[in-house]
Amino acid sequence: xxxxxxxxxxxxxxxxxxxGGYMLIPLLSAELVGPAPCPLRPEEFANLVSIAQAAPGSPEEFANLVSIAQAxxxxxxxxxxxxxxxxxxxxxxxVVATLGIVTPALLLVILAIKLLKRYEKSLxxxxxxxxxxxxxxxxxxxxxxxxxxxxxxxxEIPWHEYYSYLSGATAKVATGIGFxxxxxxxxxxxxxxxxxxxxxxxxxxxxxxxIGAFLCR
Amino acid sequence: xxAEPSSLEDFRKLPAMRRNWILFWSYIKIxxxxxxxxxxxxxxAQDDFVTRRRWLTDDDVLEMITITxxxxxxxxxxxxxxxxxxxxxxxxxxFAMVGSILPSLIIIVLIAAGLSSxxxxxxTPAVQGAFKGIIGCIVGMVxxxxxxxxxxxxxGIFGWCVALGCFIGMTLSRFHRHC
Numbered sequence: 238x239x240x241x242x243x244x245x246x247x248x249x250x251x252x253x254x255x256x257g258g259y260m261l262i263p264l265l266s267a268e269l270v271g272p273a274p275c276p277l278r279p280e281e282f283a284n285l286v287s288i289a290q291a292a293p294g295s296p297e298e299f300a301n302l303v304s305i306a307q308a309x310x311x312x313x314x315x316x317x318x319x320x321x322x323x324x325x326x327x328x329x330x331x332v333v334a335t336l337g338i339v340t341p342a343l344l345l346v347i348l349a350i351k352l353l354k355r356y357e358k359s360l361x362x363x364x365x366x367x368x369x370x371x372x373x374x375x376x377x378x379x380x381x382x383x384x385x386x387x388x389x390x391x392x393e394i395p396w397h398e399y400y401s402y403l404s405g406a407t408a409k410v411a412t413g414i415g416f417x418x419x420x421x422x423x424x425x426x427x428x429x430x431x432x433x434x435x436x437x438x439x440x441x442x443x444x445x446x447x448i449g450a451f452l453c454r
Numbered sequence: 455x456x457a458e459p460s461s462l463e464d465f466r467k468l469p470a471m472r473r474n475w476i477l478f479w480s481y482i483k484i485x486x487x488x489x490x491x492x493x494x495x496x497x498x499a500q501d502d503f504v505t506r507r508r509w510l511t512d513d514d515v516l517e518m519i520t521i522t523x524x525x526x527x528x529x530x531x532x533x534x535x536x537x538x539x540x541x542x543x544x545x546x547x548x549f550a551m552v553g554s555i556l557p558s559l560i561i562i563v564l565i566a567a568g569l570s571s572x573x574x575x576x577x578t579p580a581v582q583g584a585f586k587g588i589i590g591c592i593v594g595m596v597x598x599x600x601x602x603x604x605x606x607x608x609x610g611i612f613g614w615c616v617a618l619g620c621f622i623g624m625t626l627s628r629f630h631r632h633c
Contacts, residue, residue: 255526309565309576311558312530313491319562331563335555339535342527343551346535347544349521366520368616373519374600374607375620380493381596382625387490388589396626420590427594431501432601438501441591442487449587450580 238325240333247318247337254314254338261314261338314338388453389424391415419452462509465541473542474549481534481553486561489588492529495554496522497595499533500602509541512602519603530554 238246254261309316315335322334356362386393392414401407423445430436465473484498500515522532531554538550565572575581608617 251527253526254528309558309561310487310489311485311491311561312495312528312554314528315531315555315558316562319559320566323563323566328563331559331566335559338528339531339551339555342525342532343535343547345525345527346521346532347539347547349525350536350539353517353521367612369520369524370516370607371609371613371615371617372620373516373523374603375617376523376624377493377519377596377600377603378617378621379624381593381600384490384494384589384593384596388586388593417586417590420586420593423587423590424593424597427591428597428601431505431595431598435506437506438498438595439483439487441595442498442588445587445591446584447587449590450584453583453586453590454579 240326240329243322243325243330244333244337247322247334248340250318251338251341261317385424388420389417391417417453419448423448462541465509470542470545474545477538477542477546478549478553481550482557485530485554486557487588488592489585490592492522492533493596493599494592495530496533497592497599499537500599501595503537503541504602510537513606514540515599516603516607 250261315338318334318338319331323331326333353362382394394414395410398407398410402410427441427445430441431438465476468476480502481499484495484502488494488498496515496519500512503510504512504515518533518536521536522529525532531551534550534554535547538545538547540546542549608614
């Protein structure tokens with residue numbers, strides 16, 4: 238792919254990835270390998286392997302890199318776009334792919350802010366906001382749970398197993414889940430400090446990193 | 455660096471490039487430290503621009519989340535564009551956005567360029583532990599964001615039904631994650 242094609246492909250991804258960077262993975266797989274089975278199913282790992290086979294470098298390398306993309310600072314979608322751009326065209330490819338994916342957002346977010354301001358008082362917009370506000374709150378809470386599964390708990394909470402246990406379908410919960418006390422304490426201390434003091438999040442993050450390096454192994 | 459302006463009025467009096475630089479640098483700091491994407495970055499931006507600088511309000515954060523979710527694109531970059539536009543118009547949006555992508559661009563290019571030593575460093579127990587600690591801290595930051603927006607966000611029975619429905623659906627279904 239030349240640079241212009243790369244830019245256009247990622248521009249398209251930027252237009253299509255509703256709800257954030259994870260949508261990028263099935264989209265990428267469809268573009269580079271062929272139609273994905275269904276972008277809505279969480280078959281992310283299988284898709285990743287197929288992208289890895291299309292991209293230069295070994296599949297293990299790419300799967301490894303995606304886990305790094307999630308564990309390194311920065312937006313996950315940007316990390317993924319940068320990597321794929323780099324594999325196609327080197328550093329210029331990385332820059333072009335990343336700029337491509339954010340260009341539509343730059344225009345659309347500004348348009349959305351302007352339209353929201355202009356039609357703030359209209360009934361449909363009022364209704365839209367009345368539904369979106371509590372929905373956003375629910376999304377924030379679910380994000381907290383997902384982050385907790387990456388730190389406080391040792392893995393995904395097996396909700397389905399709890400459900401079948403509670404409904405009596407199975408006798409016991411098979412998947413055990415560990416609990417990291419230090420990470421829990423860090424989360425609790427963060428809540429208290431952020432509500433009570435004006436300490437910058439940067440000091441909280443750096444302090445947590447140091448404590449975590451010793452206690453969250 | 456010179457002293458940071460304390461209010462939005464002071465900030466607006468600064469030369470345009472200086473305003474853009476402040477936005478750019480704020481987002482560089484956020485995205486080079488925060489692991490986990492979207493909501494983590496929104497929480498950090500809330501701390502920086504709402505709690506500490508008071509340039510925006512918690513209501514704006516709610517509007518920001520609404521817009522970043524509705525418009526396609528990477529959540530973190532959408533939030534950067536929102537804040538940049540609200541504070542300093544188009545170029546503010548542009549520079550905040552560049553700030554939100556630059557650390558990733560550098561880190562990932564370094565890793566992809568085959569600096570395998572970086573990968574080995576990332577794999578050590580101490581760095582993995584540090585990441586766990588950071589994400590633990592982010593759990594707290596996201597909970598604080600939820601607490602601060604709750605009063606405006608969730609009103610009445612309808613609000614709680616939508617909020618809990620969203621929460622349960624997102625937590626159980628595992629389709630869409632934090633990015």
